[in-house]
Amino acid sequence: MTSKNESLHVDSYERTWIIASIILVILFFIAITIAGTMMGIQVPGQVGRVDPNTVAQSGEFAEPGLRELAPGKYEAHVLAKTWSFDPREITVPKGSTVTFYVTSSDVQHGFKIQDTNMNVMVLPGQVASLTITFDEAGEYPYICTEYCGLGHAAMFGKVIVTD
Amino acid sequence: MSASTKYEMTASDKRFIGWHMLFAIAALSIGSLFGPLQTFEHAGWDIYAQPWFQALFKSYYQGLTLHGVLNALIWTTFFITGFTTFTVIYGLKRRLRYPIVNHVGWWMMVVGLVTAAIPLLLDWATVLYTFYAPMKAHWLFYVGLTLVVVGSWIEGYGFYLTYYAWRKENPGVRTPLMSFMGVLNMVMWQIATIGIAVEILFFLLPWALGLTKGVDPLLTRTLFWWTGHPLVYFWLLPAYLSWYTMLPKQVGGKLFSDSLARLAFWLFLVLSVPLGFHHQFVDPGVPQGWKMVHAFLTFSVFLPSMFTLFTVTASLEIGGRARGGKGWLGWIWKLPWGDPSVAAQLLAGILFMFGGIGGLINASYNINLVVHNTAWVPGHFHLTVSSAATLSFMGISFWLVPYITGKKLWKPKLALVQVWLWFIGMVIFSNAMHVIGLLGAPRRTPLGLAPYIPEEWSGHLLRIGIGGGILFISVYLYIIIMAVTALSKKVPADEQVEPPVAESLHDPQQTPAWLDRWAIWLVIALALLAIAYGPQIVDQLMHMGATSPGFKVW
């Protein structure tokens, strides 16, 4: 009963569509490869582990906040916990480049700075890091974007970029 | 298919499917209450803050947990297992080989649902449907979810045993398409749910029972998304099944290509699972390289959806032209839009095209930074699971429920109004959610309470509320229509609904045999899974920091 013909019957319109779809997917591959590797817009990777039970007592997150590394270059350690960010405010001059390191001492949180490419998950045990340059003066709220309990909606802080 | 091949389903099989529908629709009727309430909260009318409401439900988040679990997990899983039971029996034209297996699976699902419902309703498990550790729910919640999943596996075994028996009885015959697709979806589901099963049984449950001290948040997230992404295909494939094998018949057309339909489904089996890191693009601890690999795989699964778009449209066009449609697009208006089952599925397909485009954006590696965990995301998946799948399921139930109950659909015109209301409400709601997400509004957040929401967004928040209000009317109209249909008097045998089964343009026996053989595709699927997930899972296990104690933060 098995038909002898083992090759797939493909209509000509169908073939055109399939080829067009494959080309489209290849174009997407190329586009995200370029966007992901050459345009300087990074997603977080592996930075390192910390112990969430002790992270608030010792190490770099014991005293979170801004540190100047060189003129215009900063690093900021941010500790997320239910339901606030420490520090609540970070002030830098216009044009500064800030490398953020964010972790949590309790549940999962999110850390998104409005109107920037900073948007990471904050997991206890992991350090999330991205570098952002602030080219325009103004206030940039950072908000918690992952449900973290009853106070989640009020969990935020802000970056103040001065002229 | 000629009349001689019609199959009379037994009353007990119909009843068994009917129980699935009843539980599915009951879950939807509770779960869908909270969706509109969330939108009203956004628009400034916070019912959660009312004392009388708080006596029942403690918070926005408890409501959101119920909404996610009951709608996305229970309504879907119960509907799909019931509908798959139909496609197996009706497609293979034989009874279940060992009905007892299916019945055991069913009872497990019911017990699981009740077990999970208790802590959910008592506010002991307000952890949202993703239950990210180290937020810790009551152990009953994890037990309940496990029973639902394992129950669905056992129903799946019942399908495999039936299919195997049919194969023995029908050597060399191509598996009827609807049964093939139904069984394939269950196989995909079983591969997909390995992740969540390991997560719960080895990590969360022992921890919730106090047997272990901690769990690793990243590892459990990774295991969750192993299941979490293919979950969306588990919802979607039954809708595709209907679009391929039933809808063409309902519009007077024929399935354009049996072979391409099967090929698309095999690609879904192979590609649906190994791409969960696209939900973790912005997670710390997962190397960028692996995120990129999963981004590529995610784009690959776009292919079978493109095939589906072609084949389904071509099949509909055959119908539209047979009904006198002319010109490039003129056939579209000739489709039987007055049939609520058809209209529901056509509108579901239209909404899904927008959902698919949004999905490509989500999947685009670093573009995800813009939308991750913003209101854009629920805006997106209400076009997919809540429209492509849910609206199609509603359309299917317009004939399936009458068929299994021997009744007539109550007020088809009202049903038509109902599906259009869903479409209109969803367009308004989803569009406003996308926009406000791009502006930066977070998801899973009562935006009316959030102090950082600027005044300028209130117009969008209002549109979210208006869309939600229209959807509220639509979903309860649906439930009323289903309830009245089921409770109405039986109609005489000659007026009974007949399930739509689309003929294929080409004899399915012409479909090459390699498109009807399982072993090779399963091997490819598992191999790809091992490549895409193996190294990272091993790495995360080796560096596991099981240090997080549990938190109850609600």
Ligand code: HEM
């Ligand atoms: C009755 C119409 C519906 C309305 C008005 C509605 C509204 C909403 C809203 C506003 C949210 C976002 C809440 C937030 O992020 O704070 C949401 C979340 C969600 N909805 Fe719906 N929804 C509806 C129906 C459905 C259906 C039918 C499904 C699934 C089949 C569904 C599945 C979900 C899921 C999975 C979430 C995410 C829950 C979470 O973030 O944990 N919804 N819904």
Ligand SMILES: [Cu+2]
């Ligand atoms: Cu938070």
